[in-house]
């Protein structure tokens with residue numbers, strides 16, 4: 704798919720001038736997000752990078768309507784969803800799923816994997832002929848987990864497998880947008896590569912769009928089509944992946960890239976060829 708066909712027409716998600724203030728005391732507020740705008744096209748992966756505390760997670764939570772913005776707007780699939788409540792908000796949440804960093808703390812330890820993965824179906828009140836079990840098993844199979852283990856608990860799985868449970872939980876409602884908030888950061892490099900491959904395959908198969916948040920620039924470079932760079936609550940630069948990595952314009956992006964250990968140039972050439 705070409706860059707043009709991904710970004711043309713109405714984007715799937717459009718976030719405009721979003722501000723988030725947190726009250727930190729009786730007379731003090733902290734502005735974590737300061738007027739951020741970006742969009743995500745269909746079947747596109749937008750990487751969001753920036754140092755810790757730059758507002759990446761808050762921005763993602765606002766995009767998923769898990770946190771209300773102080774001001775600004777969120778449009779999804781052509782509709783303004785900024786103030787949606789009740790059934791409308793629930794319907795929006797069926798289209799946007801989040802995979803979090805720590806699979807163990809984001810999966811209820813007292814629930815079986817079947818309960819964990821079917822939770823979004825229950826929240827959505829989906830009617831499924833034959834019940835949820837079949838969909839859970841299909842999702843487990845798709846992410847590379849043994850469907851016979853659906854009665855086990857999250858703690859009985861390795862970190863990479865637990866993150867696959869989180870991905871299965873996201874895909875079971877067939878969302879259009881999946882927000883991965885540091886979703887592979889806690890994993891070993893080889894497991895990380897397998898999970899990135901799975902995310903890429905799912906994008907091809909199911910036309911997912913992703914917001915992919917990571918502090919690890921090498922990971923973002925592997926998966927993102929476009930990249931937004933955040934610093935202190937603002938996007939200082941955004942553009943096509945190669946433009947950001949090969950010819951960064953903003954001094955902050957340049958400094959961020961310089962801080963990354965250089966990849967072996969021969970390996971890099973091989974990867975591109």
Ligand SMILES: Nc1ncnc2c1ncn2[C@@H]1O[C@H](COP(=O)(O)OP(=O)(O)OP(=O)(O)O)[C@@H](O)[C@H]1O
Pocket residue numbers: 725726727733735753754755756757758759760761762918
């Ligand atoms: N509920 C809150 N109340 C007050 N301040 C908050 C709250 N949530 C986040 N913040 C602050 O907002 C800023 C942005 O946080 P956020 O988690 O969005 O950053 P981040 O770029 O995702 O960082 P990290 O990679 O460390 O998660 C931080 O300074 C954080 O302390």
